[in-house]
Amino acid sequence: MSDSALRVHPNTGDVAAKVIDGEAIIMNLANGLYYSMDEVGSAIWEMVEQSRSVAEMAGTLEARYDVERATVEADVQRLVGELLDEGLVVTTEEIPDAPAAHEPAGSAAYAAPTLNRYDDMADLLALDPPMPGLGTVPAE
Amino acid sequence: MTEAPQGRFARPELAPADEYVQLDRAFGKAWESHPEQRHERWFTFADRPIRIRVVGHGLARDIFRAFSHLQRDPAPEPALTIALFDEGETGVGLPGLEPSDDLNEHGETYASDDGFVVLTARPQTRTALHRVDRDLVGWVADHGKLTQYELGRPLHSELMLWHKDRDVQAIHAGLVARDGQGVLFGGPGGSGKSTTALTCLKAGFEYMADDYVGLQALPDGGYDGHSLFCSTHLEPGHLEKFPYLRPHAIPGRLPREDKSLVLLSDVLPDGLSRKARIRAVALPVVVDAPTPRIRPATTIEALLRLAPSSLILLPYAGVAAGEFEKLSTFLESTPTYWLELGRSMDEIPLRIGEILEKHT
Numbered sequence: 001m002s003d004s005a006l007r008v009h010p011n012t013g014d015v016a017a018k019v020i021d022g023e024a025i026i027m028n029l030a031n032g033l034y035y036s037m038d039e040v041g042s043a044i045w046e047m048v049e050q051s052r053s054v055a056e057m058a059g060t061l062e063a064r065y066d067v068e069r070a071t072v073e074a075d076v077q078r079l080v081g082e083l084l085d086e087g088l089v090v091t092t093e094e095i096p097d098a099p100a101a102h103e104p105a106g107s108a109a110y111a112a113p114t115l116n117r118y119d120d121m122a123d124l125l126a127l128d129p130p131m132p133g134l135g136t137v138p139a140e
Numbered sequence: 141m142t143e144a145p146q147g148r149f150a151r152p153e154l155a156p157a158d159e160y161v162q163l164d165r166a167f168g169k170a171w172e173s174h175p176e177q178r179h180e181r182w183f184t185f186a187d188r189p190i191r192i193r194v195v196g197h198g199l200a201r202d203i204f205r206a207f208s209h210l211q212r213d214p215a216p217e218p219a220l221t222i223a224l225f226d227e228g229e230t231g232v233g234l235p236g237l238e239p240s241d242d243l244n245e246h247g248e249t250y251a252s253d254d255g256f257v258v259l260t261a262r263p264q265t266r267t268a269l270h271r272v273d274r275d276l277v278g279w280v281a282d283h284g285k286l287t288q289y290e291l292g293r294p295l296h297s298e299l300m301l302w303h304k305d306r307d308v309q310a311i312h313a314g315l316v317a318r319d320g321q322g323v324l325f326g327g328p329g330g331s332g333k334s335t336t337a338l339t340c341l342k343a344g345f346e347y348m349a350d351d352y353v354g355l356q357a358l359p360d361g362g363y364d365g366h367s368l369f370c371s372t373h374l375e376p377g378h379l380e381k382f383p384y385l386r387p388h389a390i391p392g393r394l395p396r397e398d399k400s401l402v403l404l405s406d407v408l409p410d411g412l413s414r415k416a417r418i419r420a421v422a423l424p425v426v427v428d429a430p431t432p433r434i435r436p437a438t439t440i441e442a443l444l445r446l447a448p449s450s451l452i453l454l455p456y457a458g459v460a461a462g463e464f465e466k467l468s469t470f471l472e473s474t475p476t477y478w479l480e481l482g483r484s485m486d487e488i489p490l491r492i493g494e495i496l497e498k499h500t
Contacts, residue, residue: 020472
């Protein structure tokens, strides 16, 4: 598989994430590390959640921003590599049912996506023993 | 097949559900055989009546203190019955159940296959929470060896799970209020949650917490914050800022207990409160400035301050993603501010008052 055809999706077993107002926060609950990404990075994360390929993501961003295709595709590949290295995503061969949304041509200013990493929680030990996975029970 | 307990604190021959039955029988034996050491009080946890029964004078004193601000009159039906007995005080134990003197051990937790019974084994204690029967029964080897953490936050993980089962999310935050209208403080350890909450308490605010708050979504889209414990843990330098707390400080005994424990019910019992309606979130941050000031924060900034320590420290696995989503929803619907603490602690309550004036 070429790098352009690579698809990843969130590692949902360990990772929780949220995109709000063009910013993303991603938490790796297995090791205590957490991350943030600004506008372009959060747009990429939303497409990762749809299992879009690197090429599809680059195409969407090229249409939205004032950026060369080669530049944005290299940036997406780099960011996806970082997400894989951090264990935040896993590769998938599942192709989404719906095609990538048509993106009207735009010329928004482009800034290369950055994955900001925070490790201040990683060494924090829970003082309680961790519980095993538990289902729900009827409360009252 | 039911998962059998294993590990240094467990009795491998018994599954969690059987251990619950054994603990319940042993408690009954202690309760019947030591009527002179029976203690029963009622408390309110997350708006629900809770009955706590203890056999053992010393254990009762230690357990009730952290919840004393939540005490209430008896109710017809408890939403949870907690039943604890002290082997050292009653002589009642369980065959094969030995305490560990290595108090640095955090312990282990096991659940029955159906998840109904959760067994928590710590060096000096063993508890079994029956999530369906609403019973929490526990053995304490010697209340005199309970850790500072166990004295300040008794049954912490068990109660976090009980709250979660009732859609009350325990988050790492502080909460103070005026006339029931609250400001929640979010941030990791050392960010200034305790400083802010304790300064507000001294200034006449209602105090719910400086560390853990039960967050409950309401049908009208708002949120209540519930107090869990009336304890605060302060580093030595931090304690110096609050001279009125110093006479009540309980020093730690273990290497990891580098803070002093203060049970605020011993100091300012009238200032403690059970719950408040949350009107805003403030994110304390230590800055070198003459006076404190507030400025708006984005939702994502608030989430970055609140979520990591709230979720990573959750004692129950497999639910954090859902809790993260709930926390996000809460912050998206709640005004959020940075609270730059500065050097003038006395002015912190003024800034909190300004936030409340804007949103109540």
